[in-house]
Amino acid sequence: MTTTTDIHTPDFLRGDEFSIPTFRLLRQDGTLHEGAEAPALDREQALRIYRTMVATRVLDERMMAAQRQGRLSFYMQCTGEEAAVIGAAAALDDADMIMSQYREQGALVYRGFSYDEFMNQLFGNELDYGKGRQMPIHYGSRKLHFMTVSSPLATQIPQATGYAYGQKLAGEGHCTIVFFGEGAASEGDFHAALNMAAVHEVPVIFFCRNNGYAISTPSIEQFAADGVAPRAFGYRMHVIRVDGNDILAVLSATRKARRIAVEENKPVLIEAMTYRLAAHSSSDDPSGYRSKKEEEAWREKDPLLRMQHWLAAREWWSEEEEKALQESLRREVLETMKRAEKRPPPPLDSLVTDVYADVTPALQRQLDHLKTHIRQYPEAYPRGARSLDPDVKPRDDASDADNRGGE
């Protein structure tokens, strides 16, 4: 519906009358901004959040190192954006659906996805829920209500609108949060999703991680407007911009967004201003498009340190605890990585299952034909051959990990 008043001179509007503020609670030194009030957060949840942030940081550091050693084909870090992702996850009910882009592993850690589960996916072994079909970092967990990651950007956004519409009809008081970057917000799917969510009054939280870059493209070359937030006005949607490195602000904003979504059946857009401290992925080198100085300036705003300072001021966390946690997590990463590397790949038959609910006759014929071929040249297809003959010695254990880098 359009509501309007008349004017009689051709005065154009630019939207500059909307100035979008940034919601902040916590300073970098762990003290609150003047007039700011911390959200209700007991010690237990605060430590769950903080431990999740550290566990995510440690996982990312170790797995990027493993990728550099050639043990893993590909990796993507959440580094610098932990407060945005984990703060949002912590504001939800654990049964709310999370649809991520690909850099939100912190939300999975928060929900209880174990390092073993991460590793099985990263190494695509027989225990990977995704059956070794997707590149590393494409996690998913039905029991944790975390939709399996899909590489195409922004496709998850209208899906979140649909998923949340179903939740609304089901009437169980759940919502969906969908994460995406400021680059993905340029895709048509973004606009389709927000418009449909507003029109159909859907309980969905659109969470934009504005981390400054889409691979190498800075946000200034992504949009001319003041970020992503003003687009919400075009859809008549609640919107807030929040300091994405401020765990308390993200938590507080997302909690309120969830109330609007679930209690009023209204979608909400959150734009979290943050920075991707790491490269886009293991295949990227940021030195080609941004300065060390810029990176250093953002390192000063590290969201983990900020929360650590806040916890320390409350005497909820100590240096000894920090050290012990880091050491135990590092040890766990190495142990779980070794376990996952040694596990065999999924069986050959998994090549053709799940295309359809049942394997079609034509596909079964193709698989049979492939098996005949592999039996002829088993040494050329060691992964497939081993599931034809259980006695074939595993070749792809840790001892030949060096040869696996490019796979």
Added chain:
Amino acid sequence: MPNMNMLQAINSALDIAMAEDDKVLCFGEDVGIFGGVFRATSHLQEKYGRARCFNTPLVEQGIIGFANGLAAQGSVPVAEIQFADYIFPAFDQIVNETAKFRYRSGDLFNVGGLTIRAPYGGGIAGGLYHSQSPEAYFAHTPGLKVVVPRNPYQAKGLLLAAIRDPDPVLFFEPKRLYRASTGEVPEEDYQLPIGEAEVTREGTDVTVLGWGAQMEVIERAVELAEKEGISCEVIDLRTILPWDEDSVVESVLKTGRLVITHEAPLTGGFAGEIAATVQERCFLYLESPIARVTGLDTPFPLTLEKEYLPDHLKIFEAIKASAAF
């Protein structure tokens, strides 16, 4: 048994599916109170409410993205794309998302509840953008099922099967026949099998294969051929993906000749796939080259539509040439 046209049959199928299961939702552009531009969803909003049958904004990629999410959540969406010509903004959602949802998640999540309905095909003076037959694009995508009914009875039974099928189904409806094709259709619930072709006429000399609106055209061609003493076996493929190789091969092993027809252009059309498979499996039994009678390799024309379309005379000539080879 009542007489229905294809739209009434489709409407009846949707009505039955929505009455049976609260999770079935129908939506798309203009499908709400208006009942769709062709009226396939007439009265569904009145009966089942605005939450379950509704208009969407005009955004195909959004409609299918939304439908994917709903299906993943456990709902049973029946999304309408107003014309198959306008399905392409949703191509990414269909090809990269719908088709791969189950596979990429290792069956943690699936969108098997999804059915996408779209009117397809020419013969209605629709020109480039209200006439296309895009089945071959989707037939190249493992994970999708592609179904095309030929008459009202088939439309109702196949649509009910599509809605209940555990995999996502693209359901292309021959809009030229929406009102032109009428026949006896049971009022009650019934299903016809997906993935199975149907022999609609038995014969011995030439197998003639098609789907959807072409079946009526084939019937006219075959009547001409029979008058010339050529016995034709007619097969309605019904499901384009995954297609019923065995039924087609069985027929060609008997007749030794195959004519395939579709409205879509020749190059890259689904007839090529069928021809390749049949020559592999029937090589020593073939008595003549497999013939394709299709649209030309042009965009769909307007004033010269009749010349473009693979009509009964072109099929008749192909049957004669095949028999005389």
